[in-house]
Amino acid sequence: MxxxxxxxxxxxxxxxxxxxxxxxxxxxxxxxxxxxxxxxxxxxxxxxxxxxxxxxxxxxxxxxxxxxxxxxxxxxxxxxxxxxxxxxxxxxxxxxxxxxxxxxxxxxxxxxxxxxxxxxxxxxxxxxxxxxxxxxxxxxLSTLGNDTSEEDIDLLGHDLKAASTIQLNLMPSLFPVHDKFDFSAKMIPAKIVGGDFYDFIPIENDRVVICLGDVSGKGITAALLMIMIRTIIRVLLAEKLSLVDICQKVNSMLIRDVGMGKFVTMFIGILNMETACFESYVNAGHLPPYIIKKDGRVGMLDTTAPFLGAFPDVEITSNSYSFDKGDLLAIYTDGVTELEQSPNVFFGDENFIRLLKTLYDIAPDEMVEKVVEELNTFSSNKSDDVTLVFVKHKDF
Missing domain, CATH: 3.40.50.2300 (Response regulator)
Structure with missing residues (x-):
């Protein structure tokens, strides 16, 4: 029990x-x-x-x-x-x-x-x-008009809570199951709704697409864009487009249909769980994910493109990565490392790496909760969404 x-x-x-x-x-x-x-x-x-x-x-x-x-x-x-x-x-x-x-x-x-x-x-x-x-x-009232009733405001609050529930339900709560890998993830919006997202999308031949994105801004606008981008990615994957082509289309869509200076940083990769490798990944302007090795060494996955939604003729390339046994991959948004305790006092990369090394031996699902606890202890002043995705290659 x-x-x-x-x-x-x-x-x-x-x-x-x-x-x-x-x-x-x-x-x-x-x-x-x-x-x-x-x-x-x-x-x-x-x-x-x-x-x-x-x-x-x-x-x-x-x-x-x-x-x-x-x-x-x-x-x-x-x-x-x-x-x-x-x-x-x-x-x-x-x-x-x-x-x-x-x-x-x-x-x-x-x-x-x-x-x-x-x-x-x-x-x-x-x-x-x-x-x-x-x-x-x-x-x-300044947004909706001064004739807005208390009932209208209560209804808006109800709708926002419903939107928050829908958004969180879009994030997978069940993760891929495989004898070589463990997975976990969590997204915590800074507002009622947020612009971060993650996804695990199973495809054929023991492969899974892992995606994490961070839409510029916060709140309702960012949440709408997040849902749009997530949907486009899933549709284009069903059409069997490459990750480079998918990112090109997301970039074009943001420039053509959204504008307003909105953009997204994103990591997306196709993990072959049987061969333990990213057959292909694109890191579009996102923070380079950390790889914590069994012996404590720290590596990163390279950036392969600028962020999406700013430049029409952007060059997007892909890369690959083969996991060693025991590798812990940590994909995260800047709400983690840029969490501010007081003016110019941030959680920072050093604290995050130290924490990942400390928690290395526990399962990814427990690791996510421990990281969130540590962030809450460091500061309650969350001004940005926090999203974490952990992928660990089992050591046997």
Whole structure:
């Protein structure tokens, strides 16, 4: 009997902006168990930190050096991502004109120091509950029209969730079974839907086509292109076109029918599982997949073409690769190595290679989950889709 793993609940994020250390520590001690908390000592530092810490609520002191709370709130309200984010202003001043000024620039509430921690906690909880549902309403209304009803928004949310389910169902959950290879893969969209995709397409004579792509952009547009490209690849494979010809046609389609500066990076290869070789593969501008050898050496599969959708007369070539026993092939998107923990602090290739070597001896399906856990531990700030495909040649 299997035991289900407890689901990890993502904590909501609060930024405390106050130049007084005693108040920062007091608030941190109260909030750290229930929320993910970041702190800044003034408005300038806060504006730097919001580049990687997307707060769900701000606690902002009014009087601070360099940039005070009023100026900080003005700046935050000019950022689309924080238009509807709750901001509670903290101050030792109880003048009506100060409160009015705070509300005028966009504060949602005003709490006078010294404050009751229990009361402040209840206000925070109340604002966060409301903001979960209304966070993107202003953006939606500007797109759909101000006469859009609450029922229309609820229906759109339902449709997006359905689209997410459909997209994830398009990704194979059952992988090829062979006595010489193990396979696993996973895609985690940064938004409700995403532009990454992977596919395993069985063809004749013990062969399988392995594909991983990364469409430029995120969200609905990228997801639509991802579905289009995946479908075209499957149709053209059924017509027995070569991988080079398939990539040429995808390139032409993107330029002719899509435009808008949209492109895709893609790895696609025909793996003969019996002879343990990629008879042919094309790497079109994608990150070179890593090969971890049994003895710990690291190799890569070459890039054979630029990304698709930008240049009409692009030269596309293919290559081949023969697996050694024990080879682990890791195909991945840049959402892995470019995951950002703080400004200019990325997960990076070195961490990824080290992790692959550490996990080398476990099965690919478990390896995928361990990598995802490591990424979640490194940072919760996922601004790009994350996709992994692992192929391991069994060592016997």
């Amino acid at each position: 299997s035991t289900a793993k407890p689901k990890t609940v993502k904590k909501q994020r609060i930024m405390i902006v106050d130049d007084e250390e005693v108040f920062r520590k007091l608030l941190l001690s109260k909030l750290k168990d229930g929320y993910e908390v970041e702190m800044a000592v003034n408005g300038v530092e806060a504006l730097e930190k919001v580049k990687y810490f997307k707060a769900d609520l701000f606690l902002v002191d009014r009087m601070m050096p360099k940039m005070d709370g009023v100026e900080l709130i003005k700046n935050l309200r000019q950022m689309p991502e924080f238009l509807g984010t709750p901001i509670i202003m903290l101050t030792a001043r109880d003048q009506v004109k100060d409160k009015v000024q705070g509300f005028e620039v966009g504060a949602d509430d005003y709490v006078t120091k010294p404050f009751n921690l229990m009361e402040l906690s209840m206000r925070i909880e109340s604002f966060l509950k409301k903001s979960k549902k209304t966070k993107y309403v202003s953006t939606l």
